[in-house]
Amino acid sequence: MTTKFDPNNAQNLVEIEKQFAVKAVEQAQTYWNLLEKVNPRDLRLTKIDDEIYEHTMSAFPELAQEPYEKLTVLDEEWMKSQDGKERWRKFIQAYEDKIKDYNFGSLIRTDARDEYGERNTIFVTRIQFYAFEIARNRLGLNDRAHEIAKVEAEKEKAKKEKEKAKKKTNGK
Numbered sequence: 001m002t003t004k005f006d007p008n009n010a011q012n013l014v015e016i017e018k019q020f021a022v023k024a025v026e027q028a029q030t031y032w033n034l035l036e037k038v039n040p041r042d043l044r045l046t047k048i049d050d051e052i053y054e055h056t057m058s059a060f061p062e063l064a065q066e067p068y069e070k071l072t073v074l075d076e077e078w079m080k081s082q083d084g085k086e087r088w089r090k091f092i093q094a095y096e097d098k099i100k101d102y103n104f105g106s107l108i109r110t111d112a113r114d115e116y117g118e119r120n121t122i123f124v125t126r127i128q129f130y131a132f133e134i135a136r137n138r139l140g141l142n143d144r145a146h147e148i149a150k151v152e153a154e155k156e157k158a159k160k161e162k163e164k165a166k167k168k169t170n171g172k
Contacts, residue, residue, distance in 0.1 A: 020104070027107070035149045057135070073111050092125055101126050102125065107121050108123075
């Protein structure tokens with residue numbers, strides 16, 4: 001006989017937490033690779049990007065205010081405030097039957113103008129990640145990240161070619 005899982009009484013199992021962390025890092029790496037290869041304004045993250053974008057902007061009108069400072073640099077305190085938690089909880093629940101793993105943890109850059117890093121990353125739910133990143137992409141706030149990712153990829157490619165050439169030279 002199985003009982004319904006109660007997340008409020010669940011124990012934190014180290015191995016499960018590690019698996020979630022690995023999955024979140026993999027998703028972040030995949031997203032960064034997408035930002036490198038695709039113009040963010042053309043990037044679609046889900047089948048319902050339009051719905052998520054419209055819902056985000058109506059549920060959180062402060063995000064829609066130009067010059068989009070609250071989207072460019074995320075305010076974790078605002079998100080975790082009592083009011084923020086309640087508003088996000090309502091938003092998140094709307095996607096329970098629409099987005100697979102909607103409430104799984106994801107890593108997001110706190111500043112859209114920079115890459116993932118220890119000081120520029122927080123943990124959010126998958127639907128929060130989609131809400132912020134879809135808006136950032138549509139409004140051009142990820143254009144700088146796109147350029148950074150492309151430059152990084154070029155540097156990595158040049159480094160690999162240099163190593164390959166060095167191996168050829170040393171192998172003869």
